[in-house]
Amino acid sequence: MKYTLETKNLSAGYGAMEVFWDLSLTFEEGRTTTIVGPNGAGKSTFLKTLMGLITPRQGDIRFKGESYTDQPTWNRINDGLVMIPEGRLLFSDLSVEENLIMGAYPKKTRKSMEKNREQVFQLFPRLKERRNQEAGTLSGGEAQMLAIGRGLMEEPEVCLIDEPSLGLSPVMTNEIFAIFRELKQEKMTLILVEQNTNQALKIADHVYLMQAGKVTLSEPREAVDLQRLEDLYFARKD
Amino acid sequence: MELTAQAIFTGVLMGGFYGLVAVGLSLVFGTMKVINLAHGELVLLAAYIAYAVESQTGINPLLALPIAMVIVVGVSLLTFYLTNGIAKDKELNSLILTFGLGIVLTNGLLMVFSADIYSTQTAWFMEGVVVADTLFSMRGEIVAFVVGICALGALYWWLNHTWHGRAIRSVSSNREAAKLMGMNPTKAELWSWGVAGVLATLAGVMLYVISVIHPPIGHGLTIKAFIITVLAGMGSIPGVLIGALMIGVIEGLTTTFFQSSLAGLSSMTLFLLVLLIMPSGLFGKKAGH
Numbered sequence: 051m052k053y054t055l056e057t058k059n060l061s062a063g064y065g066a067m068e069v070f071w072d073l074s075l076t077f078e079e080g081r082t083t084t085i086v087g088p089n090g091a092g093k094s095t096f097l098k099t100l101m102g103l104i105t106p107r108q109g110d111i112r113f114k115g116e117s118y119t120d121q122p123t124w125n126r127i128n129d130g131l132v133m134i135p136e137g138r139l140l141f142s143d144l145s146v147e148e149n150l151i152m153g154a155y156p157k158k159t160r161k162s163m164e165k166n167r168e169q170v171f172q173l174f175p176r177l178k179e180r181r182n183q184e185a186g187t188l189s190g191g192e193a194q195m196l197a198i199g200r201g202l203m204e205e206p207e208v209c210l211i212d213e214p215s216l217g218l219s220p221v222m223t224n225e226i227f228a229i230f231r232e233l234k235q236e237k238m239t240l241i242l243v244e245q246n247t248n249q250a251l252k253i254a255d256h257v258y259l260m261q262a263g264k265v266t267l268s269e270p271r272e273a274v275d276l277q278r279l280e281d282l283y284f285a286r287k288d
Numbered sequence: 289m290e291l292t293a294q295a296i297f298t299g300v301l302m303g304g305f306y307g308l309v310a311v312g313l314s315l316v317f318g319t320m321k322v323i324n325l326a327h328g329e330l331v332l333l334a335a336y337i338a339y340a341v342e343s344q345t346g347i348n349p350l351l352a353l354p355i356a357m358v359i360v361v362g363v364s365l366l367t368f369y370l371t372n373g374i375a376k377d378k379e380l381n382s383l384i385l386t387f388g389l390g391i392v393l394t395n396g397l398l399m400v401f402s403a404d405i406y407s408t409q410t411a412w413f414m415e416g417v418v419v420a421d422t423l424f425s426m427r428g429e430i431v432a433f434v435v436g437i438c439a440l441g442a443l444y445w446w447l448n449h450t451w452h453g454r455a456i457r458s459v460s461s462n463r464e465a466a467k468l469m470g471m472n473p474t475k476a477e478l479w480s481w482g483v484a485g486v487l488a489t490l491a492g493v494m495l496y497v498i499s500v501i502h503p504p505i506g507h508g509l510t511i512k513a514f515i516i517t518v519l520a521g522m523g524s525i526p527g528v529l530i531g532a533l534m535i536g537v538i539e540g541l542t543t544t545f546f547q548s549s550l551a552g553l554s555s556m557t558l559f560l561l562v563l564l565i566m567p568s569g570l571f572g573k574k575a576g577h
């Protein structure tokens with residue numbers, strides 16, 4: 051089995067607070083891994099650490115077989131490791147279209163910028179309607195669409211997605227997960243952090259459950275028993 | 289009537305020049321939230337280099353632009369490295385740092401060039417030009433105005449239509465998101481300081497051909513640039529142009545109808561009035577945005 055991304059004994063935190071400890075996770079090429087878990091489990095911090103936005107306390111991050119622990123964020127992006135942040139991480143005083151254009155900032159994606167932008171507009175006609183509007187004026191769902199569209203402009207090989215359904219209506223959530231399914235069919239490696247366990251499980255090949263900075267369950271999707279997962283999730287004991 | 293038209297005309301020409309002086313400060317303020325209190329001294333440094341080149345070789349001071357650019361951009365980048373090294377309370381401490389740097393530059397100029405007053409010896413700039421039959425100006429003022437407008441236009445285009453320019457705006461909008469787009473924020477900031485240095489150089493050489501220079505005026509230039517930047521609204525280039533034209537025209541009118549010593553007072557009054565009505569400046573974002 052080929053792991054395109056893996057962590058070895060990774061720990062990180064803010065100031066005196068440790069957020070997660072000793073995480074050794076593996077992500078297979080071309081497959082979808084979801085990390086589920088309650089608020090405050092350290093999922094988003096883990097993704098940010100994978101991207102180099104947070105410096106790990108210890109441990110190693112390996113991407114395509116090489117250590118990326120000391121690589122700045124922009125090198126990871128240029129090599130195809132991309133993160134779609136939760137919707138508030140937009141360029142709020144730039145227009146919708148400019149936000150998308152900035153997604154094509156990595157050099158290798160600039161040539162296909164026009165084509166990719168049209169594709170994003172096809173996926174999200176709403177963004178096309180609002181292309182000249184400032185991104186800061188978008189609704190929560192629209193902001194989420196823009197974050198996803200902008201991430202796709204970066205032509206990810208491995209795409210980390212942070213809480214895509216946050217603040218979205220059920221209809222919109224379904225639409226966005228339909229897009230992820232398409233990306234999955236195109237063999238993009240997806241790492242999905244979600245609180246919406248149902249949707250996340252449907253699309254996953256492998257599932258991690260993260261609680262209070264630790265991985266408490268790691269199983270292929272077929273083996274996951276939703277009932278047991280939810281018991282663990284809510285720390286219910288019989 | 290004719291007098292008013294002349295005052296406004298002179299004011300507009302000066303406004304174009306003021307915009308050029310201010311826009312470098314505005315760029316760095318808008319992108320890095322650092323107010324470079326040595327900006328006026330950078331402008332003056334470029335003016336002195338133009339003087340040095342002209343007095344040593346006798347060539348047109350405009351030809352001093354390349355060498356002035358190398359030196360002033362160098363000092364601008366040095367300022368960036370110094371302010372970037374501030375670990376705590378950058379916004380406040382950078383004020384102290386750049387203020388000190390301004391004093392160092394002023395006294396450096398005083399040491400090298402003495403306190404004498406200089407102006408260009410190239411007569412071409414001082415010849416009068418009559419525009420539209422009635423409006424009079426010096427050729428230097430027209431040149432400074434044209435250079436100012438072109439520089440502002442070029443900067444506006446650059447910020448909106450090139451990868452480097454857009455990267456600067458992205459980094460100032462959201463640093464973390466900019467990293468996720470594959471940008472190196474420090475590199476983008478380096479660019480904005482470098483471009484601010486280029487703009488200061490242009491402003492300095494124009495200052496030399498339209499006016500007189502002596503070491504203490506750098507501080508006044510910084511203040512003018514700062515007023516225009518605040519009047520404009522943070523980092524807005526169209527705002528800088530409009531603000532600079534307003535300051536230029538009100539100074540022109542005051543000088544013509546009252547006396548030149550009141551020009552500073554009237555521009556300050558205008559500044560405070562505008563801020564009273566529009567607290568975030570002419571083109572500024574609403575507070576809390």
